[in-house]
Amino acid sequence: MRVYEAVARYLAEERAGRPVFGLMGDANLGFLGAYMEHEGGRYIGAALEGGAVSMADGWARQTDEVGVASVTHGPALTNTLTALTEAVRSHSPIVLLTGSPPEVNGHFQYTDIEGFARYAGAGFVKVRRADELLAMLDKAFMLAAASSTAVVLDVPFALLRHEVEYRAPKLPTVRGHRVLPDxxxxxxxxxxxxxxxxxxxxxxxxxxxxxxxxxxxxxxxxxxxxxxxxxxxxxxxxxxxxxxxxxxxxxxxxxxxxxxxxxxxxxxxxxxxxxxxxxxxxxxxxxxxxxxxxxxxxxxxxxxxxxxxxxxxxxxxxxxxxxxxxxxxxxxxxxxxxxxxAPHREAKDMYTSTTGDGYIDMRDATRWFSGALPKGAPQVSDVGRFVYSTWPHITVDAERWVYAGTFGSIGLGTATAVGVAAAHPDVPTGLYVGDGGLMQGIVELSTAVRHNLPLVVMVLNDDCYGAEYLKLDHFGSSVENALIDWPSFADVARSLGAQAVRATSMEDLESAEQLIADGQFPLLIEVIADPHKVANRPGLVPTAN
Known part of the structure; x- marks a missing residue:
């Protein structure tokens, strides 16, 4: 058996029906192709390399199991840096399979894979000889599971066609141990x-x-x-x-x-x-x-x-x-x-709504959304100014609540939510995301479409980079510099094959609620908000009455 075939079989046996997320290239297409065609492995192909890592991250957070992603070398690997750093800082156990390019002088896609992994804070394991392949696969998966961290596994391209004697994965169950106080x-x-x-x-x-x-x-x-x-x-x-x-x-x-x-x-x-x-x-x-x-x-x-x-x-x-x-x-x-x-101790509606004149108060929209999702639905949040209008006003299941912003990067939420949806195919996953964050991640909505995943995206669109709106004002600059005239996200979602609703009033959301009830997924709900009437600070605003 050749190395690429052994990797394929190992993944199929270790995954046992669980997904590998990835994007193919020279370093991984040999074993990913064999994994799908000959081993019957489940594969969810992402549109972007970083998206594949975020999907594995979201999947791992919701299953408490090791998530797996695979990308090729060079620019494909460097494209995963932000998502990989997010996974590391969120203590997500994932294995990222890649491979060094051919060892020739001046290979144009060479990068220091070990240095890259260390820079992100991830662990690193490299297969240096064909006869140590299976031991290094075991090592990478055990390190990720036992340390609850991301591990980059380098299976060099030059080894893929070498012969190796196969054996099944040797992975003892890693049970969470209680650290007892003295x-x-x-x-x-x-x-x-x-x-x-x-x-x-x-x-x-x-x-x-x-x-x-x-x-x-x-x-x-x-x-x-x-x-x-x-x-x-x-x-x-x-x-x-x-x-x-x-x-x-x-x-x-x-x-x-x-x-x-x-x-x-x-x-x-x-x-x-x-x-x-x-x-x-x-x-x-x-x-x-x-x-x-x-x-x-x-x-x-x-x-x-x-x-x-x-x-x-x-x-x-x-x-x-x-x-x-x-x-x-x-x-x-x-x-x-x-x-x-105490009255209002757990209230989520302690504010004065600004909905009207063709705009929806983000707080009204997020409260509605968390109520429209069925009981037990996972909920994922990107990061941005919109969180002030989201977190105090929604109700979540703490065990199914995912924040894709530990590293502070907008745009990771969509792919993370795709991974969460893959972990919970029986119930829709809801995503809260701002317009700037969605513009960076909306391409992965196509992944949810291709794999028929139950994902519902609520984009809170105020045509604005919200945090920058606040900071420009702080520096005495015009907030108009933070405004951006985006295309309709609903139109983009439809072009990607998803259902979509564009809402400028609460009444417009009724059709979205029906689509959720009917299980019409993936679904994108575009909420139009006034950038000058968004909650610009944390905390609750007292109601007029």
Missing amino acids: TESVDEALALLVSAKRPLLVAGRGAVVSGAREQILELSRAINAPVMTTVLAKDYFDGEPENLGIHGTLSNAVAIDYMADVDVVLTFGASLNAHTTDKFDLMKGRILIQSDADPAALSGYGPADQVIVADAAALAQALLDRLVESEIDVKHAAYMDAIAA
Whole structure:
């Protein structure tokens, strides 16, 4: 068996019906062709190399399994840099298969693949001889799974036709292990929490991955500590009387009132970035206990008073167990009842709508969209000014909520959502994206069309680069410089084979709702918004009534 045939069979056996995302070229077409034709492998071909990586990223985030993408060498590989960096920073386990070009003097598509991988922060594995192919395949997949990171695997073009003796993948199951807290840290944290006048528990994405919801809620009730989340764990405690919503620059009025008096904060799997902590100002004057299973995440944005290396669920349970053992009597606090009874504590409509005159308030549109999607639908967000009109106003399933903006790049959301849709073929995936971000990614809507994926894209089109609108104004320049007269996204979507609705009023969205109900996917909904009436700052705007 030749190397390219062995790679094809290995992928087919390892994937076992799961997809490989990719774009063919000299370095990978041999094994991808054999993977599809001879091994019956599932392949989702992207329009762009970066799109293939983002698809694998989205797929991995929603399956907790290794995603696989493959591109050729040279410019194809360098085209993946932004998407690969996003995957690395989101701790997505993916393997990116590529191959060094022929080793000839001055090959015009040569690039330093190992240096490229390191620059993105990814792992790197190279097959140097045909007889080590299978061992290196095993190594790359195990590294991605065990370290929850992206790994670039180099199978050089020069080896593809070499002979190799095949064997099946040797990949032991990688089970998530609980990092248990040490007893001393548990005792120290518990003493601070039970003596606090206004404790607060904040859950991040690490808590969602850990499945710590019930343990954190039980701890909350036991020590009179309301619960909040980061954006990445949005709505994790939705519907619970202790819930105060998002912590940080998107906090609601009820949460802000309580946060003013907080004296002890315990976080679970939250990195505490500038948005979560308002540049760490929200942690000043408070005792901060930060916990995370990843030591590198601790005190990354500001100093914590106590750090605990521990899994979120394990730590919350250990604190509960120690509370029972210690027989500490914590009296129920009246402020917990006041929080539970607070009006608008979980409201998503606390603003004055500007819909009218041929424009839709983005907040009206995003609230409508999250309600129009069926229960359990994954939701994906790109990044841009539109998030101020999105995140505070939508309701998501925290376990099916994906933010494709960890690296801060607009335009990754569409391809990421295609990968998420491939992971959930039984329910539509909803994407929130701005016009600038969609213009960079709309080509991958054609991938959703070709593979009949249940994707619904809501583009919030204000003919404007929103963040630049704000920053130009800050520098005293004309905001008109941020405006762009785009073509109709609905027309572009139809040309790519998708269903499309263009809406200038809420009534126009009724046809889109019917298309969602009828399962007419992929679907693009173009919402026309006024660039001068977009929420330009975080937070909720009080209603007139």
